[in-house]
Amino acid sequence: MLGGGHLDLFSPFTPSLPNNHNTTSVWQDLISVSHRRGRGDGDKGRLCCFPKDPLGDVETWSESVDKVLSCKAGQIAFREFLKSEYSEENILFWLACEEYKKIKTVPEMISSANRIYSEFVQTEAPRQINIDCGTRENITKNISQPSLTSFDTAQKLIYSLMARDCYPRFLKSDIYQGLLRRTDSR
Template sequence: MWKSSTEFADPLGDVESWSESVDKVLGCKAGQIAFQQFLKSQYSEENILFWLACEDYKKVKSTPEMISSANRIFSEFVETEAPRQINIDWSTRENITKNISQPTLSSFETAQKQVYSLLARDCYPRFLKSDIYQGLLRRAESR
């Protein structure tokens, strides 16, 4: 069977573009993996995991799936003492808690924006200086 050239695309082909914006990193599977690896080394992996969970959540089609997904995100990332509790403000956490029994596709929007902001302002600049990113950049440039 004939394969398109994109199926042979090198996942590191985008590495140089990751320095343009956090969106370039988050918009690419290899970027997500590298960023997640960096965040794990910084003990803040929950941020990207939550952001990715929210991206998947927005694609949910059925109400039962939405309820199940919302509850999983809530118990893993949002509720107080959650195993991967994200750092969001009290009112956002309170609002999600109050409305979790009737989730909508925008239930986690405010929290996701806060986490995105943290990723963009704090984690992303450190990622660009990290050994993980610099190593991938050297590998990409040496080809």
């Protein structure tokens, strides 16, 4: 979590932040941990998993959803926003698919595919994503012999949903606007 020695912010199968954290305290935690972790003059403001100031790219997030998703701090902010809209499963699924594509062994692929399937895809999954029945049926039919592309169609659908629907609202949200004000005041 935020106060420990390792930040496991994006494990898609375990919530990364306590449910009682509100957005303001999440960012206060990020900033305070960032300042505590500074290792020298050149490292001030860094988190162990951030190569630079975690809020340094906030202004660029308005350029595209890809800018948000390519930055750990952006992923955290977008996840918090999606959580507030009861659609956190979208980014969790997208991130799980990104990790899935990096798998090197067949046993690990099978295990991970089954976890993603049971967590996000199957009907009545705990974090069921909103995809069309044809895509869901195709994944279900092929889950016994997964490949690295097993979730590509569903991931593209979820990405499109986030880019088209959620991302524009994120840019207008108190979460993003508050972060912009914070970076402007530094």
